[in-house]
Amino acid sequence: MATTYYSEEHEWITIEGNTGTVGITDFAQEQLGDIVFAEVTKANEEVTKDEEVAVVExxxxxxDIFSPVSGLISEVNVLxxxxxxxxxxxxxxNGWIFKITITNPNELDDLMDLDSYNKFVESIK
Incomplete structure (x- = not known):
């Protein structure tokens, strides 16, 4: 069963095995408004937790979009x-941004579950 975590930078990561699918939250896309451009680091790039891996305009x-965990970017959303x-x-x-093969699963402990993320969003509104 997949588990989803959230970062304070408003990225989500859904974990299946040792692979994470990463995107931005509904709150983040609402704050940005109509997205007209997205650029993502290439697949097969090693990244560290909190490293910039994409830009959405x-x-x-x-x-900037940051990786919530360290690993190898295995796929980018060409759509x-x-x-x-x-x-x-x-x-x-379908709006996911990249997939990552996680190299340090302990980094997931620094992320929030949905309830904690929703409380975090309420605290910054």
Whole structure:
């Protein structure tokens, strides 16, 4: 069964085995507004926790996307090249940004579950 965690930078990661699928939360895409561009680090890149791995640009602002864990980027969502607005319309499913093979599962302990994330969002609104 997949488990999803959330970061204070508003990324989510869904874990299946040792692979994580990463995107931005619904709250993050709402704050950004209409996303018009997304650029992601190439697949097969080693990244560390909190390293910048992507940039999304909206009509309001550009936002860096950070890896919530260390690992090897195994896949990037090529759909976003031609349809970056998928992040707005479906941020938790088809709007995923990259997949990562996790090298340090203990880093997941620094992330939040959904209830904790929702409380965090309420505290910053």
């Amino acid at each position: 909206s009509v309001k602002a550009a936002s 976003l090249e031609d349809a970056p607005e998928t992040i707005n319309s479906d941020p938790l499913e």
